[in-house]
Amino acid sequence: MEAIQLNQYEDISPVIDKPIISYQKVSKSFGDLKVLREIDLDIAPGEIVAVIGSSGSGKTTLARMLMTLEQPTSGVIMVDGEPLWHKSVNGKLVPADEKHIRRVRSKIGMVFQQFNLFPHMTILRNVTEAPIHVLGISRAEAEERAVAMLNKVGLGNKLDVYPAQLSGGQQQRVAIARALVMRPKVMLCDEVTSALDPELVGEVLEVLKEIAAEGETTMLLITHEMAFAGDVADRIIFIDKGRIVEQGPPNVILSNPRNPRTREFLSRFRQQWASKS
């Protein structure tokens, strides 16, 4: 891309030299419904980006396309310099085969709103299954890695129990360990606290904060937790009706948003907080 793009919302995207993730004119429709419209978004290695917006704004779809759970209708997503959904053949981009997608996808990990742990496997096996069968490392090494990771999320004493025996917050921490043990370059968190009881939200966010603070993993956080986003993110992106309406550092976006839609959205959250407390 030659120039920085100015869109109709006067939003200036930061210039990133070698982005690890780059959405280039990415659109997604479900039938007639346009969920995302020509999204351009670059994310720097190690950057923590929080995406906020009302439900139905398209923010979850943004992450799901990067995890290859949804295919973009048009546009290109680059991961670490390579197209994710496409393959370059004689300088032209053609739809990629499964093998290509799997290779590029290996750089991405994801944590889901509903945890999606494997209910028939113990916690330890939930975390070792992918390293053994996808990375091809030995069971002993996989277990060593998994135990270290489960200790990190505070569940080193729950190796042999099944997910159903854990609280939601504990399950989500296992899911985080399961994703991290694959050592992804980019970690996607899709509303990871939305399905949790309020008193369990904190423990999950603490774990994510720790990981963010390590600075090794690029993170794309789809979230409703404004305070958390403000705490950990380097940049906050506000999406409305399928477009990036405003983005910038947390202190700017949360305290002094320029766009009227952003203001409206954030004020609703402030009111909710006020009515809760």
Added chain:
Amino acid sequence: MWDWEYAFSIMPQLLKALQITISATILGFLLACILGLLLAFARRSNFKPLSLVTGGFVEFVRSTPLLAQLYFIFYVLPQCGIMLSPLSAGVIGLGLHYSTYLSEVYRAGIDAVPRGQWEASTALNFSRTRTWLSVILPQAIPPIIPVMGNYFIGMFKDTPLLSAITLVEVLQAAKIIGSHTFRYIEPITIVGLMFLVLSYVSSVGIRRLEARLNRW
């Protein structure tokens, strides 16, 4: 009325024939389990022609009598150069017929696995095969064990149909004994009891298996 001595004297013959019945059931059911899973996969295929042909095949087999299928395999196939022993023809007939029912059962089990499980498998970059082996089938099969068990017992009780293609299974053996001695009450009653006992034992076994597999 009931002659114990006669009843005991025909037991060896009946037990021998019962072995045929049991072999046909177990082999037929194994075939049905494997073939049923393959049919379920084919039906789910993204390749439309395969999915449609499979659907048509399943519908066809389920809508025609097992007996007609057995006749076809045993009496018509030899005209195309495929000669099968009565037991092989019987196992194939039972297996094929029941595989179409089991394919629907598998399909229900597979469809019941939440979408999030597939998505988690994608996110962990599992191959398709690994997703099926580690994630989907281990969750799809335990809930359908009781239904599969019912089909197993149903198939067991259908084995006397194999007598129509000259296989001497246990009921046919009883009938032959009766026609030699003109005493039907003992052989037919004993065979009835054998079916009762084995069906009951199977259903208990299936319940145990179900309990074992549903531990989590």
